[in-house]
Amino acid sequence: MITIKDVAKEAGVSIATVSRVLNNSPKVSEETKRKVLEAINRLGYSPSFVARSLAKKTLKTNVISIVVPFFTRDFFMEVLRGINSVISKSDYSIHLYNVERIEDKERVFSKEVFNRCDGMIVVSLNIQKKEAEFIKETGKPVVLVDSYHPEFSSVYVDNKKGAYMAVKYLITTGRKKIAFVSGAINDPLGCMASYKRYEGVLEALREAGLEFNPLLHIQTGFSLEKGYRAGKILLNRGIPFDAVFCTSDIQAIGVMSALVESGLKIPEDVAIIGFDDISDARYLGLSTVRQPMGEMGEVGAKVLLDLLLGIDSSFIHLELPLELVIRLTS
Amino acid sequence: MITIKDVAKEAGVSIATVSRVLNNSPKVSEETKRKVLEAINRLGYSPSFVARSLAKKTLKTNVISIVVPFFTRDFFMEVLRGINSVISKSDYSIHLYNVERIEDKERVFSKEVFNRCDGMIVVSLNIQKKEAEFIKETGKPVVLVDSYHPEFSSVYVDNKKGAYMAVKYLITTGRKKIAFVSGAINDPLGCMASYKRYEGVLEALREAGLEFNPLLHIQTGFSLEKGYRAGKILLNRGIPFDAVFCTSDIQAIGVMSALVESGLKIPEDVAIIGFDDISDARYLGLSTVRQPMGEMGEVGAKVLLDLLLGIDSSFIHLELPLELVIRLTS
DNA sequence: AATTTATAAGAAAACGTTTACAAAATGAGT
DNA sequence: ACTCATTTTGTAAACGTTTTCTTATAAATT
Numbered sequence: 104m105i106t107i108k109d110v111a112k113e114a115g116v117s118i119a120t121v122s123r124v125l126n127n128s129p130k131v132s133e134e135t136k137r138k139v140l141e142a143i144n145r146l147g148y149s150p151s152f153v154a155r156s157l158a159k160k161t162l163k164t165n166v167i168s169i170v171v172p173f174f175t176r177d178f179f180m181e182v183l184r185g186i187n188s189v190i191s192k193s194d195y196s197i198h199l200y201n202v203e204r205i206e207d208k209e210r211v212f213s214k215e216v217f218n219r220c221d222g223m224i225v226v227s228l229n230i231q232k233k234e235a236e237f238i239k240e241t242g243k244p245v246v247l248v249d250s251y252h253p254e255f256s257s258v259y260v261d262n263k264k265g266a267y268m269a270v271k272y273l274i275t276t277g278r279k280k281i282a283f284v285s286g287a288i289n290d291p292l293g294c295m296a297s298y299k300r301y302e303g304v305l306e307a308l309r310e311a312g313l314e315f316n317p318l319l320h321i322q323t324g325f326s327l328e329k330g331y332r333a334g335k336i337l338l339n340r341g342i343p344f345d346a347v348f349c350t351s352d353i354q355a356i357g358v359m360s361a362l363v364e365s366g367l368k369i370p371e372d373v374a375i376i377g378f379d380d381i382s383d384a385r386y387l388g389l390s391t392v393r394q395p396m397g398e399m400g401e402v403g404a405k406v407l408l409d410l411l412l413g414i415d416s417s418f419i420h421l422e423l424p425l426e427l428v429i430r431l432t433s
Numbered sequence: 434m435i436t437i438k439d440v441a442k443e444a445g446v447s448i449a450t451v452s453r454v455l456n457n458s459p460k461v462s463e464e465t466k467r468k469v470l471e472a473i474n475r476l477g478y479s480p481s482f483v484a485r486s487l488a489k490k491t492l493k494t495n496v497i498s499i500v501v502p503f504f505t506r507d508f509f510m511e512v513l514r515g516i517n518s519v520i521s522k523s524d525y526s527i528h529l530y531n532v533e534r535i536e537d538k539e540r541v542f543s544k545e546v547f548n549r550c551d552g553m554i555v556v557s558l559n560i561q562k563k564e565a566e567f568i569k570e571t572g573k574p575v576v577l578v579d580s581y582h583p584e585f586s587s588v589y590v591d592n593k594k595g596a597y598m599a600v601k602y603l604i605t606t607g608r609k610k611i612a613f614v615s616g617a618i619n620d621p622l623g624c625m626a627s628y629k630r631y632e633g634v635l636e637a638l639r640e641a642g643l644e645f646n647p648l649l650h651i652q653t654g655f656s657l658e659k660g661y662r663a664g665k666i667l668l669n670r671g672i673p674f675d676a677v678f679c680t681s682d683i684q685a686i687g688v689m690s691a692l693v694e695s696g697l698k699i700p701e702d703v704a705i706i707g708f709d710d711i712s713d714a715r716y717l718g719l720s721t722v723r724q725p726m727g728e729m730g731e732v733g734a735k736v737l738l739d740l741l742l743g744i745d746s747s748f749i750h751l752e753l754p755l756e757l758v759i760r761l762t763s
Numbered sequence: 764a765a766t767t768t769a770t771a772a773g774a775a776a777a778c779g780t781t782t783a784c785a786a787a788a789t790g791a792g793t
Numbered sequence: 794a795c796t797c798a799t800t801t802t803g804t805a806a807a808c809g810t811t812t813t814c815t816t817a818t819a820a821a822t823t
Contacts, residue, residue, distance in 0.1 A: 106809055117773045122811055132771060149544035154809030156483040157778050166528075174517075180510060187504075187531050196546070197529045198496075201517050214479035216526075327716055360716050382657055383713070386690050436779055447803045452781055462801060484779030487808050 105148045114142035125150055167407065168198040168220040170211050172227055172292050176325050177353055177381045178396055182226055182248060185400025193408055195221070202228065205291060217241045222407050224248055226400075229293030230255065244410035248403035250295070251420070256410065258403045258421045262296050265392040265425040266303025269348050269376045272427060274311045278346035278374055281308070282319040284333045284358055285350040297322075300350050300378070318342050323354070330357020338365055345373055346433070352377035352384045352391055359389070359432065374433035388431030395423050435478045444472035455480055494551050497737065498528040500541050501556040502622055506655050507683055507711045508726055512556055512578060515730025523738055525551070532558065535621060547571045552737050554578055556730075559623030560585065574740035578733035580625070581750070586740065588733045588751045592626050595722040595755040596633025599678050599706045602757060604641045608676035608704055611638070612649040614663045614688055615680040627652075630680050630708070648672050653684070660687020668695055675703055676763070682707035682714045682721055689719070689762065704763035718761030725753050 107125075111118040116135055123131045124139040142148075156163065167190060171179050190197060198220055202208045210216070212234045217223070222244040230238070230252045238245050239254070247257040273281055283304050286297035308315050318340055321333040330353060337344065338361065347362075349355035355377030359369060367373055377384060380393035402421060409417035437455075441448040446465055453461045454469040472478075486493065497520060501509050520527060528550055532538045540546070542564045547553070552574040560568070560582045568575050569584070577587040603611055613634050616627035638645050648670055651663040660683060667674065668691065677692075679685035685707030689699060697703055707714060710723035732751060739747035 104809095108809080118810080119774080119812080120772060123772090126811080130771065135771080149548070151487075151809050152545070152548050153483055153486040154778090155811080157481075157487050157780085157808090158810040158812080160778085160811090174513075183504075191531055191533075191537070196549075199527045199529045201521060207521070215482070218479065218482050219526075327712055331716065356713075357716070383686075386657055386661065386687070434779095438779080448780080449782080449803060449805095450801085453802090456781080460801065465801080481779050484808095485781080487778090487810085488780040488782085490781090490808085 105146050107148075107150065109146055110139065110142050110148050113146055114139045164219055164221050165195050166198050166220040167195045167404075167411075168200060168211075168216060168223040170200045170202060170223060170225045170228065172202050172294060173325075174199070174201050178325075178351065178379055179226060181379075181381070181396035182400040182403075185397035185402075186224060186248075186404045187400075188397070189401050189404035189408065195408075195411075202292065208292060212237050214241070217243055222246075222411050224403050224407055225250065226403075227294045227296065229295055231293070244407060246403050246407045246410070248399050253420075256403075256406050256417070256419050258399050258406065258419075258423065260394050260399070260423050260425050262299035263303040263306070265378065265394065265427075266300035266348065266350075267307045268303075268425065268427045269378070269392050270304050270307035271310070272429070273346045273348065273374055273376065273433065274307065274313065276374070276433070279313065280316070280319065280342075280344045280346070281313075282321070282337050282344040282347040283349075284321045284323065284330060284337075284347060284354050286325055287322050297350050304348060316342065319344055325351050325353060327353050327357040327360075330354030331361045332357070334358035334361025338362070347373060347375050349375070349377045352379045352381045352389055355389055355391070355432075356383065356387060359387075370431070370433050376433050380428055384428075384430070390430045390433035391428050393426045393428050399423060434481075435476050437478075437480065439476060440469065440472050440478050443476060444469045494549055495525050496528050496550040497525045497734075497741075498530060498541075498546060498550040498553040499556070500530045500532060500553060500558065502532050502558060502624060503655075504529070504531050508655075508681065508709055509556060511709075511711070511726030512730040512733075515727035515732075516554060516578075516734045517730075518727075519731050519734035519738065525738075525741075532622065538622060542567050544571070547573055552576075552741050554733050554737055555580065556733075557624045557626065559625055561623070574737060576733050576737045576740070578729050583750075586733075586736050586747070586749050588729050588736065588749075588753065590724050590729070590753050590755050592629035593633040593636070595708065595724065595757075596630035596678065596680075597637045598633075598755065598757045599708070599722050600634050600637035601640075602759070603676045603678065603704055603706065603763065604637060604643065606704070606763065609643060610646070610649065610672075610674045610676070611643075612651070612667050612674040612677045613679075614651045614653065614660060614667075614677060614684050616655055617652050627680050634678060646672065649674055655681050655683060657683050657687040657690075660684030661691045662687070664688035664691025668692070677703060677705050679705070679707050682709045682711045682719060685719055685721070685762075686713065686717060689717075700761070700763050706763050710758055714758075714760070720760045720763035721758050723756045723758050729753060 107118045107121050111121050121139050124136050200211050225247050227249045235254055245255050247255050249259055251257045251259050288298050288301050305315055321336055323329040323333045347358050349358060355375050359375050362373055369375055377389050377391040380391045384391050406417055406419055437448045437451050440451050451469050454466050530541050555577050557579045559580060565584055575585050577585050579589055581587045581589050618628050618631050635645055651666055653659040653663045677688050679688060685705050689705055692703055699705055707719050707721040710721045714721050736747055736749055
């Protein structure tokens with residue numbers, strides 16, 4: 104391994120000078136700078152990141168940790184794409200932590216992880232009191248995407264309102280028996296989206312004087328298959344319904360295929376509205392509540408980058424708008 | 434910041450002893466071990482990763498770099514999921530590099546990146562001679578997923594054969610004018626999949642004495658929208674075709690919706706076969722060439738983990754099988 | 764020419780660990 | 794009680810940088 108010493112010898116200067124060139128300190132003559140640069144080139148030297156971090160007071164790692172549950176889901180993919188599009192233009196690289204179980208979450212909020220990065224983006228996970236304290240102690244900036252906490256910069260949408268808009272629209276267009284396919288209302292990892300959307304559904308129904316029928320509510324996973332099964336279950340229960348609101352497009356697509364399979368016409372017999380507006384939704388003509396997935400990621404990443412630059416004024420709580428997109432299924 | 438010195442003082446021993454406890458060296462009495470552990474606990478000490486790496490000869494980072502182009506595409510997502518499912522069980526964490534442009538690729542094969550990880554998984558990218566030499570120099574293990582190079586462990590499928598199977602099937606079932614929707618044949622990043630599949634198409638046609646009509650070949654991106662447009666273009670050209678083979682399911686779904694929109698019946702008028710077998714394919718009844726996306730990732734990650742353990746016998750060139758899945762579109 | 768001031772370069776002390784080596788402490792065998 | 798081996802502990806030298814002092818050199822002021 105080639106070290107700064109080798110470079111110093113090759114260039115005929117001291118290691119201090121080499122270091123200064125490396126950190127382009129102004130206090131070094133053009134002449135020696137050239138010599139050192141040449142030596143570096145000749146030897147193909149690249150400074151040890153580890154030694155560097157140790158010597159500098161500030162343990163800069165140039166790494167941003169991203170914590171995301173089930174990162175293979177469409178929503179998280181889109182958020183990740185947004186984050187990545189910003190970060191890949193900086194000189195930070197990405198540490199990715201996929202959390203699917205409680206243990207994973209615990210592992211992430213540890214010194215080991217925080218020691219190795221300069222900042223963190225947490226997607227969709229709720230920050231508990233203990234975790235918040237821990238983060239504060241590390242002193243490193245953390246921004247929340249699709250989640251809210253008073254003490255951390257957050258970029259999010261109003262999930263309750265989104266669901267409210269969708270269900271209200273269904274009601275306005277004459278639907279009276281509205282089924283609801285959601286993720287787990289009490290998510291063990293603390294993803295609040297399903298819960299908030301549940302609240303929105305309740306509010307819209309209450310406002311219209313309609314009753315919420317728990318038998319028309321299915322809690323299930325975020326996949327096409329799970330949506331398909333939810334559709335089957337709803338049909339099997341034999342309770343009539345004329346609309347389905349789903350907490351994700353992928354579930355909605357699954358529900359839709361189950362209904363179509365049973366000979367139901369959409370939207371004549373049953374209207375369907377999803378959530379997210381993934382690209383498939385456009386092509387399938389699925390009505391949905393569009394949330395700016397990529398943008399949430401982008402904005403979150405930008406905010407973190409600013410915080411890392413020390414721009415404290417970039418602390419922010421930003422709500423991005425949702426949009427009800429009506430297509431062919433409602 | 435709490436250092437090993439503080440712990441030593443608190444426990445009333447020397448820093449060497451603390452270090453021994455940390456690295457659970459056998460040469461330390463139970464009694465002192467307990468004292469040290471207590472002190473560590475009391476102080477909430479966590480060793481500096483950076484100092485540690487510097488002191489150890491072997492600069493272990495406990496990081497695995499994953500290099501993947503356009504990681505938001507279904508195929509790469511599935512591969513990533515496979516990789517992650519293995520790595521998340523180890524104590525390695527993941528550095529993710531998304532490469533979309535040539536510059537990105539150059540940036541990745543650099544000392545800066547290799548210094549910060551113990552090994553690398555490269556997905557779908559072709560390794561050039563220069564890059565291979567560079568990697569060899571670093572001495573760090575690299576495994577290739579969905580790509581092949583004689584000098585590196587590789588896990589891959591036979592793309593040529595996959596395309597051959599699909600097209601041969603179409604021919605066997607009476608199709609004569611077969612369109613081909615692919616990614617770029619000469620991918621600037623060196624993804625060989627489209628090229629290999631192109632070869633497979635040519636071979637199947639030649640074998641059957643059919644001619645390849647370049648006007649029935651569209652090179653485009655891997656998205657539903659691009660597939661949709663490809664379908665439109667094919668229709669607009671006015672050249673009759675009775676089948677379409679696509680290099681990905683997502684393109685196939687796009688093509689399909691364009692054809693259906695024009696009133697064509699599938700598979701009566703036009704048969705369609707995709708590639709990948711993403712979950713949507715099953716629900717949409719899309720015929721396809723299934724490749725074990727998740728498994729490629731899993732196996733690749735396992736091989737890398739073994740190599741990192743120093744098990745040199747785990748160097749491997751492994752071809753995983755493809756399977757032609759016939760559903761409703763062919 | 765002698766003094767001061769700027770500027771450029773070097774010497775050496777950090778940074779927080781690990782580890783080879785030396786030194787105690789313990790215990791067994793006489 | 795005395796040596797010798799064995800275990801446990803401490804001391805100090807690495808690891809590859811940065812950075813604070815110094816010091817040497819050149820330029821500017823008297």
